[in-house]
Amino acid sequence: MLKVLDFKGNFDDIAVKFSSRKADISKQVNDSVNDILEDVKKNGDKALMKYCRKFDGFMIDNPKDFVVTKQEILDGVSEVGKDFMRILERTKQQITEFHKNQVDKSWSMYKGNGVMMGQLVRGLEKVALYVPGGTATYPSTVLMNAVPAKLAGVKNLIIITPVKADGKVNPTILAAAYVCGIDTIYKVGGAQAIAGVAMGTNTLPKVDKIVGPGNIYVATAKKNCYGMVDIDMVAGPSEILIVADEKANPKYIAADLMSQAEHDKLASAILVTTSSSLVEKVNQELIRQLSYLSRTDIIKESIENYGGAIIVESLKEAFEVSNYLAPEHLEVLVENPMNTLPLIQNAGSIFLGEYTPEPLGDYMSGTNHVLPTGGTAKFYSALGVYDFVKYSSYSYYPKAVLETFQDDVIKFAKLEGLDAHANSVAVRFEEE
Amino acid sequence: MLKVLDFKGNFDDIAVKFSSRKADISKQVNDSVNDILEDVKKNGDKALMKYCRKFDGFMIDNPKDFVVTKQEILDGVSEVGKDFMRILERTKQQITEFHKNQVDKSWSMYKGNGVMMGQLVRGLEKVALYVPGGTATYPSTVLMNAVPAKLAGVKNLIIITPVKADGKVNPTILAAAYVCGIDTIYKVGGAQAIAGVAMGTNTLPKVDKIVGPGNIYVATAKKNCYGMVDIDMVAGPSEILIVADEKANPKYIAADLMSQAEHDKLASAILVTTSSSLVEKVNQELIRQLSYLSRTDIIKESIENYGGAIIVESLKEAFEVSNYLAPEHLEVLVENPMNTLPLIQNAGSIFLGEYTPEPLGDYMSGTNHVLPTGGTAKFYSALGVYDFVKYSSYSYYPKAVLETFQDDVIKFAKLEGLDAHANSVAVRFEEE
Structure with a gap:
């Protein structure tokens, strides 16, 4: 299962493989996205409706029907049930408790000579959150984007999301939107939705920033609208890197590696350890646990292609490897994990100790799960309140x-x- | 000179004109930039040298000669002379005093139940600052980028800049780099330089972020490398918007409008005022002062095409206009200018009162002069220390x-x- 990767020999190869998992944008995708952008610019709502009919089978013919009604939202809330609403509220509270520490204040400095200078912090006025449709719906991602946006003071926070022929938004998304106090939800997805909120139509507002994950058409449209509006980072496939010493529990390591591997065939799961016998035990656990998990084809393929174990001499060397790869998720399963923070330069989110598994952070620890991937943690940050504000300086x-x-x-x-x-x-x- | 723009009638037209001054990237530019990126990826330093010979006439045949020597830097310092070195040092001190307020600290939160969470702030490791060559050399821009980068803790800060046949870097750039403690200066510019630092060659380091202004080839190369490395904002032509009441001094207004208009034929200079008689007086001053200025063709053309006066009923309305346009530079020439800060939502940098002219901020007030243009102050910030750090979360x-x-x-x-x-x-x- 986990191949031992020879750190001395092919370290650069590992890094290149790790950071090159992104799908390239083909000329064809780019051209068809640009056609859609041009069409929406010229024809507004009419173009939006045309593409929704064509791509999604949503047979809309009045732009008013893009807007999800209050009743639809309330129906979604009943449909998910009280227990899931409680979980959503608890999650929101956890995320809020962490992110409120990121709320930044305007400041002034006064020099003795009468000079006054400072910096204003202002929340963005209008932000659109893209929520993918289809089977893989992630209400958790709605919370992870909406909570920091609201804390930043965003005045108008909307959701754009595709619907199929039945015109229905997944109830878990409606419930999450309800919990977060989203202002309006629009039933429009794909490149046309990005074009709509980047430029504005009669129905869709022109926003200042577009956030949220999407397929290659959505990602390309966001990239091509960058500058007209701000966008969040260009996200790639997920990854986890676990630094473990000889005392770490192989059962937990195997489980956590697979929790990222199950996301995507391009996901990467890497163990960096001082103990070669640990690798053996982790491999046994991978086999045992795979026997009862469901997304096994994806897990096997991602571990086969992008997984591996790297054996190092010391923890210091382990963190050199980790800083070089700059993983999205870094688990530290060693004695006294807190002491390792000074060694960590590049990582999206860091999970310390045996009882802070990465999936806790995906949902309920309170940290954000929108994180830089593919080595971009060298220069990008975890999503936060700072992504929804801008700073202006002033001087007198x-x-x-x-x-x-x-x-x-x-x-x-x-x-x-x-x-x-x-x-x-x-x-x-x-x-x- | 300043046309009175009918705010009620064509306000959207003004905004569209204001925000659409960017040069579009032609397919030809994009293709030739992509060819250069591909070539540098394959052939590294060899490709860099080829393009430097071809585009700049710099007949380099050994990549070692990309590196500016210590002696060249010291020669630059002597050449600019002691008085200019003193001005550079004073400017650096002013910028430092303001920007040190932006230095962010890592934080931890401890819940009563043993949970510990927090956020690490880490300076980027490697940053490249692009400095354009040619006649318009701006040592001030070196300081505006380097000071916040150094305060953020960037470990390796390099400059890339093109040279002509004589292989010489402008001495004012060398002097500014010396004052800022730049680690290495490389004599390479254009799209090839961006490609070189985005991907790394034998001579150029692969960096985490590329900042600094450049021509359309440089800007396109930066945009196309975005994701591989981080970049700063996509900058467009400069602009100033002045909010003035009836007591404001028309002489100062005319001078300040022209100080931005002289940058570029695409620059924009707009007066928003409650007083129509003030517009008359400003126009007289424009004519008077133009008689002794040098860049008069540029000033006339930019004021003709992108300048204007907007007469409003109240200061409240004036700031509604200003927030809608989201200017790069906003001067507030009214009684009690500090009281207007709560009304300002969108502006890159704000200059309060009669004795804080915008050019003071270009050099020595201490605020940054790298600012969002073309209405992007709705979502982008003034350049700051926050542009040179990234945040990682941690949890236990x-x-x-x-x-x-x-x-x-x-x-x-x-x-x-x-x-x-x-x-x-x-x-x-x-x-x-």
Whole structure:
């Protein structure tokens, strides 16, 4: 099962394999997405309806029917039942407790000379959350996006999601939207939905940012609208890296590796350990647990192609490997796991100790499950409140202080060849 | 000069004009950039040298010559002279004083039940700053990027910049790099330089993020490498919007409008005021001051095409206009300018009062001059320390607390069809 990967020999190969699991955007996908963007720009709601009929079989002919009614939402809430509503509320509370620590405040600085400067933090006004349709519906992802957006002060938070011929949104999505206080849900998905909220139509608002996962058409449309609106990161297949010492429990390691492997044939599950006998025991557990799990074909294929064990000399070396790969999820199953935090440079979310399995973080620990994949944790962050705000600076200078900068600003501006810049300071000290 | 724009009639037209000043990327530019990316991926330094010879006339044949030597840097420092070095140091100090307020700390939260969670803040490891060559060299931009990067804790901060046949980097750039403690400067520009640092070659390091302005080839290469590395925002032509009441000084307004108009024929300069007589006086000042400025063709064209005055009923309405346009630079020339901050939702940088002209902020006030343009201040921020860090979350749960979440996590995971997720929690409470 888990192949032992020779760290000394093919470390770069592992890294390249790890970071190249993304599906390339074909020219064909890119062209058809651009056609849709152009069409929605010209024809608005009409184009949206056309593509919903064509791609989803949703036979809409009045744009009013894009909007999910209050009654539909309430029906979804009854359908999922009280117990699941309780779980959603509990999850929301857990996510809120963690993320409220990320809420940033505007600040001012006052210099003794009368200068005042500072930074305003403002929530984005309008944000659209894309929620994929189909069988794999993830109400947890609605919570993971909506809670930080609301904490940031986003005024208008909408959901766009595709529906099939029956025109129905999955009730778990409706229930999650209800719990989060989503303003409006629109029954439109695919590249046309992204185009609609990036540019605005009669029915869809033009938003400031689009977040949420989607298929290759949705991802391409988001990428091609980047700049017109902001988008969240470009997500790839999921991954887990577990750093374990010889005392770690192989049963837990096997279970946690498979919890990521089951997501996708392109998912990656890697064990980095100081103990080669641990690898043996993990392999036995993989076989045992696979016997009763359901998504076994996916698990086997992802572990075969993108899984592996790396045996290292020391924990220090283990974290060098981990920092090099920059995993989305990092589990630390060693004695005194908290002591390892200073060694961690690159990871999306870190799970410390035997009783913090990664799936707890997918749902209810409170940390965000929208995380950078494929090695991009080197430069991207876990989704957070900071993704739904923007910062503006401000400054106030009294005349006497500007005067002390007058000569230097004028020299600097002239050196850069910008004499209207120099003039803007100079006119303020001209004799009348 | 300044046309009065009818706010009631064509407000959307103004906004569209304002936000559509970006040059579209032609298919030809995109294709030739992609060819260069492919070539650098395959041929590394060889490809870099080929394009430097072809596009810049820099006849390099040994990749070692990409690296600017210590002696070249010291020569640059002597060449600019002591007075300019003093100005650079003073500017750096001003920028540092403001930006050190943006330095973020890692935090932990401890729940009473033994749960510990938190967020790590880590500076990016490797960042490349692109510095354009040619006549318009902006040492100020080196400082505006390098100071926040260094404050964020970036370990390896490099500059990439094109050189011509003489192989020389502009001495003001060398001096600014010296002041900022840039680690290495490479004599390579254009799309090939972006490709080089996005993927790494024998000579150029693979970096985590690329920042800095550049021509359409550089911007396209950055956009096409996005995801492989992080990039800063997609910058467009500059703009200023001035909100002024009837008491504002028309001389200052005219000077400040022109200080942005001189950047580019696509720059935009807009006055929003409660006073129609002020517009008259500003127009007289524009004519008077143009008589002694140098970049008059550019100023005239940008004011003609993208400038204008908007007359409003009240300051409240003035800020509605300003928030709608979301200007890069917003000057507030009214009585009690500080009182207007609560009205401002969208602006890159805000300049309050008569003696805080925008060009002060371009150089020495301390705020950043790398700002969102073309209405993107609705969702992008001024460049800051936060652009050079990433956040990772961490969590630690004791067994007893995981147990209280066990049933709900398992239910949630099964509802989402992910039974290996459920299993990861369940195995921890199996009977041995």
